[in-house]
Amino acid sequence: QVQLVESGGGLVQAGGSLRLSCSASGSIARLNTRGWYRQILGKQRELVATITSGGVTNYSDSVKGRFTISRDSAKNTVDLQMNNLKPEDTAVYYCNLRQAPAWSKDYWGQGTQVTVSS
DSSP: OEEEEEEOOEEEETTOOEEEEEEEEESOOSSEEEEEEEEOTTSOOEEEEEEETTOOEEEOTTTTTTEEEEEETTTTEEEEEEOSOOGGGOEEEEEEEEESSOTTOOEEOOOEEEEEEO
């Protein structure tokens, strides 16, 4: 099994920055994709950013140029640096992991609240 634990959420003013971190433990495969998703109350969970074990990144259009995802595979951590935050970034942010060979199985963290005030 895999356990994911997020940290780093909080309250920040518009234009500010926050850094989220997610630590993974358990049976972690060498080939995996780590990601961050977010969910606003009453809406579907949406992709924020992903990064493969080879370092290939993907971002949603709404965060490109403002957010940066990075990983330390040796430590099984993934971070999300969020700059120039906007009120519409307010959501619960979830860490995600998918790995070989069962790529269709999602592992999720418990979520961390990010609130951006205007």
